[in-house]
Amino acid sequence: MIKRILAASAALALSAALAQAQSVKIGLVAPFTGIGAELGQQIDRGVEQYLKLNADKIKPLQLKIIKRDDKNPSGADSKIAVQELLTQENVDALAGWIYSPNAIASAPVVTAGKKLAVIMNAGTAHITTMSPYFVRTSFSMWHAGYAMGEAAAKQLKAKTAIVGYSDFPPGKDSLAAFKRSFEANGGKVIDEIPMGGAGQVPDFTPFLQRAKDKKPDVLFVFVPAGDHALAVTKTYGALGMKDAGIKLIGPGDITQDIKLQAMGDAAVGLITMHHYNADLDNAENKKFVAAWKKDYGPDSTPDFIAVGAYDGMAAIVHAAQATKGKMDADAALKALAGWKYNSPRGPISIDPETRDIIMNEYLVEVVKGKDGKLHQKLLGKIDNVKDACKAEKVGPCAPKS
Amino acid sequence: MIVEIANMLLGGLAAGMVLFIVSVGLSVTMGLMGFVNLAHGGFAMIGGYVIVLAMNRLGVPFVPALLIGFIVTAAVSVVFERLLYQRLYRAPELDQVLFTIGLVFIMIATVTLAVGPETQPLTLPDSLQGQLNLGFMAYRTYSIVLIAIGVVIMLGLWLGFERTRMGAQIRAAVDNRRMAESLGINITRLFTITFAFGSGMAALGGGLGAEFLGLDPQYPLKYLVMFLIVVAVGGLGRITGVFYASLIIGVLDFTLKKYLPQGGTVFIYAMTIMLLLWRPQGLFGRPA
Numbered sequence: 001m002i003k004r005i006l007a008a009s010a011a012l013a014l015s016a017a018l019a020q021a022q023s024v025k026i027g028l029v030a031p032f033t034g035i036g037a038e039l040g041q042q043i044d045r046g047v048e049q050y051l052k053l054n055a056d057k058i059k060p061l062q063l064k065i066i067k068r069d070d071k072n073p074s075g076a077d078s079k080i081a082v083q084e085l086l087t088q089e090n091v092d093a094l095a096g097w098i099y100s101p102n103a104i105a106s107a108p109v110v111t112a113g114k115k116l117a118v119i120m121n122a123g124t125a126h127i128t129t130m131s132p133y134f135v136r137t138s139f140s141m142w143h144a145g146y147a148m149g150e151a152a153a154k155q156l157k158a159k160t161a162i163v164g165y166s167d168f169p170p171g172k173d174s175l176a177a178f179k180r181s182f183e184a185n186g187g188k189v190i191d192e193i194p195m196g197g198a199g200q201v202p203d204f205t206p207f208l209q210r211a212k213d214k215k216p217d218v219l220f221v222f223v224p225a226g227d228h229a230l231a232v233t234k235t236y237g238a239l240g241m242k243d244a245g246i247k248l249i250g251p252g253d254i255t256q257d258i259k260l261q262a263m264g265d266a267a268v269g270l271i272t273m274h275h276y277n278a279d280l281d282n283a284e285n286k287k288f289v290a291a292w293k294k295d296y297g298p299d300s301t302p303d304f305i306a307v308g309a310y311d312g313m314a315a316i317v318h319a320a321q322a323t324k325g326k327m328d329a330d331a332a333l334k335a336l337a338g339w340k341y342n343s344p345r346g347p348i349s350i351d352p353e354t355r356d357i358i359m360n361e362y363l364v365e366v367v368k369g370k371d372g373k374l375h376q377k378l379l380g381k382i383d384n385v386k387d388a389c390k391a392e393k394v395g396p397c398a399p400k401s
Numbered sequence: 402m403i404v405e406i407a408n409m410l411l412g413g414l415a416a417g418m419v420l421f422i423v424s425v426g427l428s429v430t431m432g433l434m435g436f437v438n439l440a441h442g443g444f445a446m447i448g449g450y451v452i453v454l455a456m457n458r459l460g461v462p463f464v465p466a467l468l469i470g471f472i473v474t475a476a477v478s479v480v481f482e483r484l485l486y487q488r489l490y491r492a493p494e495l496d497q498v499l500f501t502i503g504l505v506f507i508m509i510a511t512v513t514l515a516v517g518p519e520t521q522p523l524t525l526p527d528s529l530q531g532q533l534n535l536g537f538m539a540y541r542t543y544s545i546v547l548i549a550i551g552v553v554i555m556l557g558l559w560l561g562f563e564r565t566r567m568g569a570q571i572r573a574a575v576d577n578r579r580m581a582e583s584l585g586i587n588i589t590r591l592f593t594i595t596f597a598f599g600s601g602m603a604a605l606g607g608g609l610g611a612e613f614l615g616l617d618p619q620y621p622l623k624y625l626v627m628f629l630i631v632v633a634v635g636g637l638g639r640i641t642g643v644f645y646a647s648l649i650i651g652v653l654d655f656t657l658k659k660y661l662p663q664g665g666t667v668f669i670y671a672m673t674i675m676l677l678l679w680r681p682q683g684l685f686g687r688p689a
Contacts, residue, residue, distance in 0.1 A: 034518055035617075193662050200623060201520060203613045205412050205541075206658035213405055227520040231615065238541045240532045262522055 027085030046309025075105030138308035144251035145177030237266025417651020418551030423606030426599025432638020442621035448604020478600030636686020
């Protein structure tokens with residue numbers, strides 16, 4: 001029944017789009033209230049900045065953004081929001097998704113709705129295999145986790161590692177990615193510690209104490225960006241793990257730009273692998289960060305979520321121009337296969353085989369700058385990284401036959 | 402090996418002390434008034450917010466901020482007690498539960514509206530950060546400070562309870578309210594003072610514990626079960642009971658999380674059920 005309603009409304013939407021070909025409706029799903037409101041704001045502003053800085057690329061089309069709040073990582077609210085956008089608002093494309101469980105729950109509705117759906121954050125690797133209409137402009141946990149495993153073994157010369165992770169899909173993904181490449185390069189993961197869930201910030205003391213007692217060379221941590229990351233870094237500092245010679249490493253989620261300054265000196269020396277930080281030295285990023293600070297204040301900063309949203313809008317605009325505003329899903333997907341773009345994070349493209357992003361990964365260290373603030377110093381760069389989970393066909397990333 | 406055991410004990414004791422400071426007020430008010438106050442954690446949250454906001458927005462140092470938190474929360478709780486709680490003292494327990502849980506939701510919504518949904522960061526003074534050298538090992542300074550504060554509060558409460566006139570009146574009222582009333586003790590006043598003091602203690606716990614428990618609008622619901630377990634295991638109205646129960650639960654919870662992180666908190670709940678089946682009045686409570 002629902003499928004029929006969806007199909008009918010999708011047809012309706014198509015005819016509506018034909019009637020006024022110049023206008024493109026985009027449904028944006030993100031948490032604008034609740035625990036993820038700070039992250040939703042990054043999506044919102046990333047979209048806004050793209051529209052402002054690239055007004056000439058959008059002409060002659062008119063973009064209409066319709067926002068829906070998906071509130072929490074439960075999945076249920078997000079699915080309802082997506083359904084409403086497709087059936088009531090008749091959107092031409094969908095975008096957003098901060099949390100993986102929400103993108104996973106929305107996947108069947110997206111498939112039934114037959115509209116281009118651009119994932120701007122949710123990073124669980126196999127999500128893009130769950131609907132043929134998903135295109136991801138953010139990252140997969142394997143981008144950073146897999147690259148970090150190799151860098152930990154080769155560049156940081158670590159022999160042993162402990163992985164601490166929040167016990168939900170991207171956490172397990174990150175663990176699997178790091179472990180696979182770290183052990184392939186001669187390292188050994190000596191312990192895996194689930195450190196509570198993603199819904200609330202636990203006291204990390206017992207988990208990190210366990211890690212400290214086992215004296216690994218590095219402690220690889222994945223927790224959700226935001227307050228979790230802040231708490232981990234503080235506890236790491238308070239337990240004196242740095243002085244004990246245990247390096248804290250992880251994907252850039254744990255050094256999210258908007259939380260970095262609040263971490264204080266405990267964060268100095270932290271080494272992360274990620275595709276973006278606000279200190280990246282390239283012309284696109286300088287322009288992006290300057291415009292951001294001008295609009296939202298000198299203490300505000302974009303982070304990797306904002307860039308995922310910025311590039312997501314670029315992808316949608318490219319697809320809209322290629323289809324002359326019609327946004328027929330198959331034509332839009334075809335236009336995005338192999339699409340190249342010069343993003344604030346460096347050159348990116350969409351892998352035509354997986355619809356996932358190909359981008360550079362940066363190995364960075366947190367340092368204290370002359371201005372007394374914390375910055376991220378570039379240690380190394382890996383070009384054109386693909387999602388290793390799908391490239392190596394691991395677990396749920398293997399194609400279903 | 403000794404260092405590992407010491408690590409575990411210190412970490413667990415510090416977590417236990419936070420539980421003790423927050424829960425002791427709940428134990429006294431429940432024991433004294435027979436009132437099921439599920440909104441107790443709400444007062445801990447209000448206190449925590451007053452303390453953190455005073456520090457972050459007004460630049461008040463840590464210790465004066467704790468005092469402000471205690472006083473403001475105690476004052477707010479007096480208003481609540483006079484206007485609302487008092488009407489339900491003789492009501493059935495279900496009414497009390499429904500009323501206080503409703504109050505929790507109002508508190509959560511109010512704090513979300515007024516301050517926002519995000520976790521409030523508490524920045525400890527530099528002197529409380531880092532590691533303290535104990536001779537044979539170094540440990541987190543703040544944990545050791547918390548343990549010391551907990552012991553001091555415990556001793557102060559014990560002395561106040563056992564050695565002062567007020568303490569004697571409270572003990573008398575807990576044991577036999579009618580008899581205490583007929584001896585001329587002003588129970589209404591005693592209730593108000595005890596309630597305010599219990600809420601003030603919760604506020605201290607909210608502020609002192611923010612480093613471990615965090616501080617966000619969901620706080621009163623997140624930790625409600627923990628506070629109730631402490632009170633149930635410790636026994637109603639028994640300060641020493643709550644103290645030992647907090648420490649036992651703190652150390653057990655820490656140890657289990659450390660050695661069996663996959664099991665999470667299941668063990669604590671399982672043990673509480675077993676314990677209450679064996680001793681329904683709690684480990685340290687007197688049989689009813």
